Amino acid sequence: MAQSSADALKTTPLWERHRAAGGRMVPFGGYELPVQYPTGIMAEHKWTREQAGLFDVSHMGPSYITLAHASGDAEADHAAIAAIIEPLVCGDINGLKPGQVRYTLLLNKHGGVIDDLMVARSPLQAGSLYIVVNAGSKDADFALIQAAAGERAHLHRADDGALLALQGPEAVNVMAHVVPGAAELGFMQCGSYQWAGNTLVVSRSGYTGEDGFEILCSAQSGPRLWDALLADNRVKPIGLGARDSLRLEAALPLYGHDLNSTISPIEADLGFAVSKRRREASDFPGAQRILAERAGAVSRVRVGLIVEGAPAREGAEIVDAARGAIGIVTSGGFAPSLGKAIALGFVPPAYSAPGTKVQVSVRGRTQTAEVVPTPFVPHRYFRKPKAS
Numbered sequence: 522m523a524q525s526s527a528d529a530l531k532t533t534p535l536w537e538r539h540r541a542a543g544g545r546m547v548p549f550g551g552y553e554l555p556v557q558y559p560t561g562i563m564a565e566h567k568w569t570r571e572q573a574g575l576f577d578v579s580h581m582g583p584s585y586i587t588l589a590h591a592s593g594d595a596e597a598d599h600a601a602i603a604a605i606i607e608p609l610v611c612g613d614i615n616g617l618k619p620g621q622v623r624y625t626l627l628l629n630k631h632g633g634v635i636d637d638l639m640v641a642r643s644p645l646q647a648g649s650l651y652i653v654v655n656a657g658s659k660d661a662d663f664a665l666i667q668a669a670a671g672e673r674a675h676l677h678r679a680d681d682g683a684l685l686a687l688q689g690p691e692a693v694n695v696m697a698h699v700v701p702g703a704a705e706l707g708f709m710q711c712g713s714y715q716w717a718g719n720t721l722v723v724s725r726s727g728y729t730g731e732d733g734f735e736i737l738c739s740a741q742s743g744p745r746l747w748d749a750l751l752a753d754n755r756v757k758p759i760g761l762g763a764r765d766s767l768r769l770e771a772a773l774p775l776y777g778h779d780l781n782s783t784i785s786p787i788e789a790d791l792g793f794a795v796s797k798r799r800r801e802a803s804d805f806p807g808a809q810r811i812l813a814e815r816a817g818a819v820s821r822v823r824v825g826l827i828v829e830g831a832p833a834r835e836g837a838e839i840v841d842a843a844r845g846a847i848g849i850v851t852s853g854g855f856a857p858s859l860g861k862a863i864a865l866g867f868v869p870p871a872y873s874a875p876g877t878k879v880q881v882s883v884r885g886r887t888q889t890a891e892v893v894p895t896p897f898v899p900h901r902y903f904r905k906p907k908a909s
Contacts, residue, residue, distance in 0.1 A: 533579035534683040534740040538747050542758055550656040552580040555760040562762035566857045569729060569767055570898075573689035574759035575750050582659030583679040583722075583737050588648035589672060595619075598648030605670050606640065606650065611786060611805040613796035620644035622709040622724050626786055626794050627654075627662060632807020632814075633782040634789065636662050637774065641711045641724060648674075651711065651722060653684075653735075655776045683743025688733030688767075690901065691755040696723075696734055699749055703734060707905035717745065728764065730771025730900045769863060770856050772825055772895035778835055779823065779851045779865050787814035788867065790823045790895075821848065821867045825895035826881070828853070828862040830888045833881040839866050840880045840887060847872055850881060858898050864890070 530553040539546065544555030554577065557565060568574055586605070591598045603615035612625030619642055627635040636658045643649040654662040659680065667676045687695060697704035702714050703723040711724035719742040727733035738746055750756050765775070774780045774789060785807065786795050792815060799805050803812060826833070832854050839848035853864035864881065872879060877892040 531580075533577055534743040535577045535579065535685075535747055538744055539577065539758070544758070544760060547761070549761055550580050552656070554580060555758070557760040557762045558758055560757075562760070562766065563857050565757070565759045565763035566766050568757050569689045569731065569759055569763060570858055571690065573687055573691040573695050573733075573753075573756045574729070574763065575747065575756050576686040576688065576759050576764055577683075577747075578686050578728075578735070579680070579682070579684045579743070580656040581680070581684055582654035582656060582662065583682070583684055584652050584654070584663060584666075585643075585677045585679060586650050586652060586666060586670060586674050587646065587677070588674050591648040593647075595647040599642060602648045602650055602674060605674055606652075606666070607799075607805070609665065609669055609806070610638075610640070611795040611799055611811070612640065613798045614640055614642075614650070616796070616798065617642035620710050620712055622711050622726055624709075624794055626791065627665065628786075628806040629782055630806050631783075632785045632810040634776075634780045634784055634786065635665070635782055636776055637780060637791075637794075638662070639724070639726065644712050657777055679737060682737055682739050683746070685736045685738070685743070685747060685750070686727050686733060687736065687750060687756070688727045688729040688731045688759075690732060692731070692733040693903065695750060695753045695756055698753065699746075700736075703736075706734075708732070708902040717742065717749075719746075721746075725903065728771075728773055729767040730773065730896060730898060730902075731767070732901055732903045766854055766857060769852055769854055769865070770858055770896065770898040771900060772865060772897060774823070774865070775852055784867075785811050785814055785819075787811055787819055788821050788823065819870060822870055822873045823851075823865060823867055824873050824892045825897060826850075826853075826864040826866060826879070826890040827893050827897075828864055828881055828883075828888055828890045830862065831883050832862040833864045833883050833888065833890070837864075837866075838882040839868055839872075839890070840882060841872070842878075842880075844880070844887065847879070856897055863897050865895075868892075
């Protein structure tokens with residue numbers, strides 16, 4: 522991809538669109554991306570909650586891993602490709618149905634999280650998975666996956682294309698007009714669609730807590746698709762700033778902040794990502810630690826906090842009534858939907874019950890905080906009714 526001349530940062534296929542729209546460009550994960558547009562983060566955040574926000578997430582790590590030698594038996598080929606990925610993660614990949622997406626975690630041998638990612642079973646090609654990893658760790662993730670695959674499968678990076686995220690309550694109505702078939706997807710489902718002579722891979726998922734879609738397309742078609750979506754007056758471009766405040770309100774973890782290689786799925790309140798079949802088989806990295814923590818042997822857990830006064834940012838200490846340090850804030854900021862400061866952080870289990878009063882240290886001063894249930898703002902994902 523192209524490089525920006527100032528700091529040798531990578532740019533996405535939509536860079537010119539951001540500049541033309543007045544985006545304030547900043548370095549992020551080795552890319553130059555818009556942190557906000559002229560209306561500002563607060564307005565962009567609220568627009569996404571009320572209408573539909575369009576995000577450029579082309580810096581992420583979409584990819585495909587496909588069997589080198591498929592048998593032609595769809596179920597056998599899926600089992601074979603799942604067997605390559607499952608030793609790296611805690612999710613049930615073998616159990617995926619065609620077009621189903623699963624959130625899972627790459628783990629090290631100690632049960633720490635290397636990355637969180639989405640894995641989808643291709644609805645079209647047997648023995649193939651569509652995988653999206655985080656931007657900051659994608660090179661290491663891809664190397665890990667390719668090493669596990671060896672000569673059994675090929676990993677194809679697709680991060681030279683454009684990845685767009687359309688999020689918000691009006692997203693489905695916009696998609697029904699632009700890519701009609703995709704509007705029929707349910708939450709955590711994906712499909713392949715034709716648009717203006719181009720192939721799109723669309724998943725009904727996102728990082729805001731709202732209903733929405735992520736759309737992978739070629740670098741050449743990305744700007745045209747961006748324009749087509751923005752032609753609807755329910756859609757506005759949204760930058761990194763609002764993306765972060767939206768995901769924080771939804772209590773979605775940010776890798777490198779709320780997750781890292783020392784934090785387990787149980788500590789991070791992501792126990793749902795450890796699939797039942799994998800728990801019963803105890804066949805995933807760090808299983809002994811994770812299963813013990815699931816049974817109660819855990820020393821810290823992620824909680825949500827409402828903070829009185831100024832926001833407590835990452836690194837702020839969480840203290841008890843005696844002002845003894847008991848934990849740390851990993852993400853924090855102002856929640857536009859609530860009009861309050863909120864934070865995610867880790868504390869001992871004894872301090873994790875909703876209603877527990879603690880304090881946070883902000884610029885050398887302590888401020889009252891209260892543990893509250895998460896998400897701070899309810900998720901509004903669209904789930905299809907189960908067939909009776």
